[in-house]
Amino acid sequence: MQEIVGGYVEVIDIDNPSASIWLNEEGKLTSLEPNRRTTCLLWVHQSDYRERDYLAGNCFLTGRPNEDGDTTSAPDHFIDLVTKPTQYRVQVQTLNDDSWSGNRLVFDDWLEAYVWGLGLASRWALVRNVRIITI
Helix, strand or coil, rough: HHHCCCCCCEEEEEECEEEEEEECCCCCCCCCCCCCHHHHHHHHCCHCCCCCCECCCCEEEEEEECCCCCCCCHHHHHHHHHHHHCCCCEEEECCCCCCCCCCCCEEEHHHHHHHHHHHHHHHHEEEEEEEEEEE
């Protein structure tokens, strides 16, 4: 795993969906390039990092460890999202409302959808969660 990230490994766990992002723990200190794609994944799926931190260098995604502590496969949601060409929509949850809402905008690239969703969350203070769905 150190070979993939190019240094000592740090793991950040995401709660929704349950996954782990593996990265070089010294990536920012050694001036590795910001990893825009993985940062967007982190910001959408773990909102306490949103616009507060970014990831740098090579990163990879797995599932959370199982009860024996062994790494598991990345959630199907993420695998499908980044490997299967499709179209995407953005949905949000607002404060005091557990339902998901969206509009008719359609994106052909998952990163474009993530960036648009994050922009919406930064402009609209009532947004508490963002998700990207395939259509």
